[in-house]
Amino acid sequence: MSNCKVAGVNVSDLDVVVPNCHAEERLALLQFKDSFMINKSASINPYPKVSSWTLNDCCSWDGVECDEHTGHVIGLDLSRSCLYGSFDSNSSLFRLLQLQKLNLAYNHFNYSQIPFRVAHFLRLAYLDLSHSVFSGRIPQSLANLSFLTDLRLDNCALYEEFPTTIFYLPNLQHLSIGDNQDITGHLPELHKVVPSRSIPPSVSNLTQLNFLDLPDNTFTENGLSGMVELDVFLKLKNLSVLMLSSNNLYVLTKTSSNDTLPQFHTLALGSCSLSKFPVFLKNQSNLIWLDLRGKNFQGLIPKWMYNVSVEALRALFLDGNFLTAFEQTPAVLPWRIVEL
Incomplete structure (x- = not known):
């Protein structure tokens, strides 16, 4: 690449600078990891992605996607990650306010309820909680996720009424709630x-x-x-x-x-x-x-x-x-x- 002048300065071979993840989001992810046991029997075809997480840039961690311009965590794919334990409604995960994709499928959340605070991810477009041993009712608050295109809640232990307000989500393309025999x-x-x-x-x-x-x-x-x-x-x-x-x-x-x-x-x-x-x-x-x-x-x-x-x-x-x-x-x- 030949030299060029940018703002009066000669620049050669310009590199795109990708920002590191934010310190508070890295801490939130590590706290989320520490809130669960890593148990390979909790997942089918286990792949414990969080085991490789250390104190370096979280944008390079397995299963983590960051915005290339802002460095905010926008995607989290922890499917089949052998997470075992109860999902706390005060989980540090809810500090990732820029999240657009969340996949927690094929873990074992010990019959926890789906936290209503999932709806605080206002930019969320993809949500997969299938095969993850959640229990209880599907929170009405999911109907606030107006960007949601993909909702997968199949093969859990959900029960009580399905919130019909979800049928009003304007962008929903994929809805899967099969094999929850007690949903009415x-x-x-x-x-x-x-x-x-x-x-x-x-x-x-x-x-x-x-x-x-x-x-x-x-x-x-x-x-x-x-x-x-x-x-x-x-x-x-x-x-x-x-x-x-x-x-x-x-x-x-x-x-x-x-x-x-x-x-x-x-x-x-x-x-x-x-x-x-x-x-x-x-x-x-x-x-x-x-x-x-x-x-x-x-x-x-x-x-x-x-x-x-x-x-x-x-x-x-x-x-x-x-x-x-x-x-x-x-x-x-x-x-x-x-x-x-």
Whole structure:
């Protein structure tokens, strides 16, 4: 690089100066580390990142991301880090006010409640607490995270009502709360916009949503034993993953094959009490995974099913139903994997 003049001074081979992390944030991280035991049995495929943390620049630590201009900690990925112990609501972690990404998945937080102070991370866009042995209710305060695009709370021990205010988060694209069998959903507002058997109208506010995972929960609605209208989800044009399997849901659908619908690549409606093959599947060309397991389908598999996502579909699950045969038996099934 040739010499140049900057503010009257000749400068050669200018280097970009990356600021060190802030001392108070380094201390907060070390205190957070010290508040837990490092136990390899607490994580699957353990990788205890915090074990390498020392007193040097925390922006160079494993799992820590800093803003290249300010030096503030903006990302923390401590997934599978073997953290074991209770998550204190006064944790030093909450001093990292610039945090935008937080991943604590696959640790063991000893059935602590998710601290309401997580909502103090007002810039947070990514939050993954899955498989981390949290317990209790999901805090209502998460609805204050207006920048949140990705919320993953699956495979914990959460219970009580799911806060429907989360359905109003304007930027949410990925919502996963599966395998929390004691989460319920006594859902209000049903009489205002849609029939009383529908999922709350607030879910249609998630116009950016492309991933929704709600399996193995116990959603009930105003005493109606979990009846929901699939059409509410089908209005979310960006939705590509919808997983409702193994709930106590009775799914209704009025959608016809002529409606403009999202193109799914994963659709799991197993054990959702569907009584017939949903006709909207006729126009699905991108499906990779289709789960229609259950005990409600009877009789023949319609011949139009042979044309569903022929080029893309890798797995079709129909087991558990009372299906007798194909309406028109093809010479060769067009899909790679079929479980009947």
